[in-house]
Amino acid sequence: xxxxxxxxxxxxxxxxxxxxxxxxxxxxxxxxxxxxxxxxxxxxxxxxxxxxxxxxxxxxxxxxxxxxxxxxxxxxxxxxxxxxxxxxxxxxxxxxxxxxxxxxxxxxxxxxxxxxxxxxxxxxxxxxxxxxxxxxxxxxxxxxxxxxxxxxxxxxxxxxxxxxxxxxxxxxxxxxxxxxxxxxx
Numbered sequence: 001x002x003x004x005x006x007x008x009x010x011x012x013x014x015x016x017x018x019x020x021x022x023x024x025x026x027x028x029x030x031x032x033x034x035x036x037x038x039x040x041x042x043x044x045x046x047x048x049x050x051x052x053x054x055x056x057x058x059x060x061x062x063x064x065x066x067x068x069x070x071x072x073x074x075x076x077x078x079x080x081x082x083x084x085x086x087x088x089x090x091x092x093x094x095x096x097x098x099x100x101x102x103x104x105x106x107x108x109x110x111x112x113x114x115x116x117x118x119x120x121x122x123x124x125x126x127x128x129x130x131x132x133x134x135x136x137x138x139x140x141x142x143x144x145x146x147x148x149x150x151x152x153x154x155x156x157x158x159x160x161x162x163x164x165x166x167x168x169x170x171x172x173x174x175x176x177x178x179x180x181x182x183x184x185x
Contacts, residue, residue, distance in 0.1 A: 027174055028070045028079035029181075035080045037067055038152060039159060042078045042127035045071040045174060055081070057092040057098075081160045086122055089150050089158035093123035096162060097148060099166055100128060104144065106180020107132025116149040120158060125149040127179075141166050147179050 027045040034040040047068035052059035068077030081096075101109065107130045114125035128146040147150035147163040163182055165175050 012086075016071045024169060025083070027169075027171060027177075028071075029177065031181075031183075032067060032080050034067055034161070035159065039153070039185055040078070040161060041082065042067070042163065042184045043178060044069055044076055044078075044181075045169075045178065046076070055079075055096070057081070057095040062092060068164075072170035072174060074165050074169040074174070076174075077164045077166070079162045079164070083150075083158045085156055086152070086158055089120070089160055090123045093148060093150065093160055096134070096160070097126065097128070100130075100144075100146060104130035104132065113146055114149065116147070116182060116184070118151065119149040123150050131153075142166070145175055145179075147182070149182070151184050 012174045028047075029043055029045050030047070031041050032044050032048055034042050037124070044067070048067040049068045051068075053064055056062070062081050064079050064081045066077055066079045068075060070076075081092065082149070083092055110127075110129045113129050114127040116125045119125050120134045126148045129144070133142060136155045143166070145165045147161075149161050151159045151161070153159065161182070163179060165178060169175060
């Protein structure tokens, strides 16, 4: 049986995390809408920058919107792409995850199912963690934690998300606060 916390429990936990972090000017947590339609609200520890780039997912380039910032020795980011249906979403998510695995090949990798309230069942939410040396990096000892999930829209389209913490934040609870702060309508 899976425990799903009530909205009140999530708000109380979020408030407690914010109160604990409020003492530190390093992590200035704020809710930030992700994507043009603001279907996802993310809790970020700093004022984010926004960007858009094409990412090859399978045979085609896909526009990916990103928001992110640096705080406490780590980068916190959320990327979003839109698929036309569940089949395309599954294919693109698999390609996106495969790229992450390839980037961290030779590193210690841990993957496990994740739970994100109101996320689509397909593609299934997944947590990914790697430590070692990313292929593009010259420095060993890097860390990344990612959370992938999707959200089915009423019109049949699917939004894909990748939440990432790159590096080791000075407050270890910041990773959990960030991932638990993802809120879908």
